[in-house]
Amino acid sequence: MITSTKNPQIKHLRSLLTNRKDRRSERLFVIEGVRLVEEAFQAQAEIAILVYNREQLTLTERGAALIEQFVGLAQAYEVAPEVLQAVSDTVTPQGVVAAVRWPELESPMYGVVLVLDALQDPGNVGTLLRSAVATGIGQVICTVGTADVYSPKVARAAMGAHFRLAIAQDVSWDDAPLMLSTTDNVYAAVAEASMPYYAADWRQPSALIVGNEANGVSAAGLEIATKQIAIPMAPGVESLNAAVAGSVILFEMQRQRKLGRS
Amino acid sequence: MITSTKNPQIKHLRSLLTNRKDRRSERLFVIEGVRLVEEAFQAQAEIAILVYNREQLTLTERGAALIEQFVGLAQAYEVAPEVLQAVSDTVTPQGVVAAVRWPELESPMYGVVLVLDALQDPGNVGTLLRSAVATGIGQVICTVGTADVYSPKVARAAMGAHFRLAIAQDVSWDDAPLMLSTTDNVYAAVAEASMPYYAADWRQPSALIVGNEANGVSAAGLEIATKQIAIPMAPGVESLNAAVAGSVILFEMQRQRKLGRS
Structure with a gap:
């Protein structure tokens, strides 16, 4: 059992937890909790290091069952509670x-692409990844300036979405048009537009651009968009949370695809 | 200018910020920031105490304009930055x-009622209040066990919704049926139900019950509900964030009311 936070494996985990550069150079990210680790095993993701505390994990049946999955794995280390806390x-x-x-998933050839245009809050990014998976989207593009999709906060809010989506990050708006070339319908979600989001025909291959919390969709994003759409709101209401706004549109897309267009 | 955190007004504000009992006995709550205070003035809410720092507020035009609104108000006190920090x-x-x-707004006689059934996360409660206002809902009922709607975290996430909604809190499920007696359509949002949320006719007077993050709608809530609805999701996705799920349903309600039912 590892009892020291100075153990090299623990130091390695800590660097991945706190340091974007390290995550990027090693193409690793840190996930936490029974449910996320379950998802990683289900997706047959490559586990580089896994640390656990038996006493804490066996508090729940689901945790106890999870131990069976990594017992015997060379990269799995039992650790003391204070060591676990240090990498949490x-x-x-x-x-x-x-x-x-x-994970490196292949982009689906059809469907809807979600573009996060310099979305800054990790909770919003994670929530939108989760909504993307729930609505059957296969591909997400994050432009430069978007919160690191592999940060611990995004991973927590996304609840395993990373294992089900093709995610491109740090995409420059110079490259994005090429990635969106399979669709003629690029919608930018803006605060004010005459077209409501539900007037779009989401059964067509399309892309949805959700913008930065404070500044909205960037000038480059607006230029590439073929149409601007808005979520109609009661008079006097200024704006919605970006994750809520994006999710509302994604679920309308799904509703149309399930029902045929209204 | 108040420079001491021991000033009685500051101590009073602090007690309202941190203590639910004090908020309840005085029927006051604490709001923060230019936008929320603007909303309070617009709504002609009764201001009990207001503290500000001129230097910080005049950094923005909007802040400077706000000062004009409370200059001369007996309850407005200029304070030092560290005093402001202490009540923030x-x-x-x-x-x-x-x-x-x-605020004590009258419940509208018609429309949709949102019921928060022991929703625990203040961010979720605030986000749902904000979505309720955006979708034109006038009445929200919070059952016992729901996060304090007048807590600072809820106030921040709700972004002024408190000034536009009739909010009943600490409602017991023994009393809720009476409050819902004007509608025959009480929908409980659950993880699994055969009826998708968009199959409901939201143009009818109705109520929507959104449940606790971990346990969903309570047994009492399910008993009162006339129908259970779910948000269809891609296979393998466990659940949505409660605020996102509730918002998706509220905006579908609004879409139907604007368009006629699909």
Whole structure:
């Protein structure tokens, strides 16, 4: 059992937890908790390091069942509670933390592409990844300036979406048009537009650009968009949270695809 | 200018910021930042105490304009930056904090009622209040166990929704049926139900029950509900964030009301 936070594996995990550069050069990210680690195993993701505390994990049946999955894995280390805390991004760790290879899923050839245009809040980014998966989207493009999709906060809010989406990050708006070339319908979600989001025909291959919390969709994003859409709101309401706004549009897309257009 | 955090007004504000009991006995809550205080003035809410730092507020035009609104108000006190920090719930205060009387808006006689059934996360509660206002809902019922709607975190996420909604809190499920007696359509949002949320006819007077993050709608809530609805999701996706799920349904309601039903 590892009892020192100076252990090299623990130092390695900590560097991945706190340092974007290290995550990027090694193409690893840190996930935490029973549910996320379950998802990683289900997706057959490559586990680089896994640390756990048996006592904490066996508090729940689901945690105990998870131990069976990594017992015997050379990269799995049992650690003391204080060591687990040192590699955790949460106040009350759930007994397991792992560094996992960035999944590389292939972009689907059709469907809707979600573009996060310099979205800054990690919670918003994670929530939108989760909504993207829930609505059957296969591809997400994050432009330069978007919160690191592999940060612990995004991973927590995304709840395993990383294992089900083709995610391109640090995409410059110079390259994005090429990535969006399979669709004629590029919608930018803006605060004010005459076209409501539900007037779009989401059964067509399309892309949805969700912009930065304070500044909205960038000038480059607006230029590439073929149409601007808005979420109609009661008079006097200034704006919606970006994650809520993006999710509302994604679920309308899904509704249309399931029902045929209204 | 108040320079001591021991000043009685400051101590009073602090007690309202941190203590639910004090908020409740005085029927006051604390709001922070230019935008929220603007909303309070617009709504002609009763301001009990207002503290501000001129230097911080005049950094923006909007802040400078706001000062004009409360200059001469007996309850307005200029304070030192460290005093403002002491009554702020945020890391970087925006220069103005106020204790405001709980607004008492009348419940509309028709429309959709949103019921928060022991929703625990203040961010989720605030986000749903904001979505309720944006979709034209007039009445929100919070059952016992829901996060304090007048807590600083809820106030921040709700972005002024408190001044536009009739909010009943601490409602017991024994009393809720009476409050819902004007509608025959009480929908409980659950993880699994055969009826998708968009199959409901939201143009009819209705109520929507959104449940606790971990446990969903309570047994009492399910009993009162006339129908259970779910948000269809891609296979393998466990659940949505409660604020996103509730918002998606509220905006579908609004879409139907604007368009006629699909």
